Amino acid sequence: MSVLGFKECYRHTETVLLGQNPELIEEVVSLAGLAILKLVSWDDNMERRGKDAHDLFIIMRNYIEAGNLDRFYEEADILKAEDSDYDLSSAHFLGLDMAKLAGQATSTELCRILEREATSTRGHQLAMDVLRQSAFQNESYERIVVLFSLE
Numbered sequence: 499m500s501v502l503g504f505k506e507c508y509r510h511t512e513t514v515l516l517g518q519n520p521e522l523i524e525e526v527v528s529l530a531g532l533a534i535l536k537l538v539s540w541d542d543n544m545e546r547r548g549k550d551a552h553d554l555f556i557i558m559r560n561y562i563e564a565g566n567l568d569r570f571y572e573e574a575d576i577l578k579a580e581d582s583d584y585d586l587s588s589a590h591f592l593g594l595d596m597a598k599l600a601g602q603a604t605s606t607e608l609c610r611i612l613e614r615e616a617t618s619t620r621g622h623q624l625a626m627d628v629l630r631q632s633a634f635q636n637e638s639y640e641r642i643v644v645l646f647s648l649e
Contacts, residue, residue, distance in 0.1 A: 500542040503604045507531035510599050529564055530595035533557050534604065540624065541611045551627035555634060558645055559585055561592040589645045612646060622646065 511525040540550035625642040
C-alpha cells in the first residue's frame with residue numbers, strides 16, 4: 499500500500515465539530531486531500547479501483563458545492579475559463595486545491611498517473627472504471643476523460 503500523499507494530507511486536515519454535548523472535535527482529511535489519496539489508491543490497488551474511481555468522480559463533480567462555493571467565486575475566474583461548464587470548473591478547482599496540498603513527489607506522481615491515462619493506447623482506464631459504476635453508466639466516456647485532463 500502506497501503512503502504517497504499521507505504527510506501532505508495530514509498537514510492540511512480540517513477541524514470538524516462532530517458533537518456539542520459533549521463537545522467532540524476531530525481532524526479530518528480535506529476533500530482535496532481525499533482526492534489525492536483516492537487517485538494514489540486507484541493507481542496502487544487493483545481490487546479497489548472501482549470504488550476509488552467512483553469516489554474520486556463524486557468529489558470532482560461536487561467539489562464546488564461541498565463548502566467551496568464562496569471561495570470558488572472569490573479566488574478564481576475558472577467558470578469563465580471553462581466556458582461556464584460547472585462540472586469542468588469543479589474538477590479544475592479541485593485540481594488547483596490538490597496542487598496546493600501536494601508536495602513535489604506527490605504532485606509528480608499524480609501528474610504521471612493522469613498523463614499515462616490520457617495517452618494510453620488501451621483507453622483511459624480511470625474513465626472506464628468510473629463508467630463501470632452503476633451510478634455513472636449514463637455518462638459519456640469522452641466527457642469523463644475531459645474531466646480528468648490536466649489542462
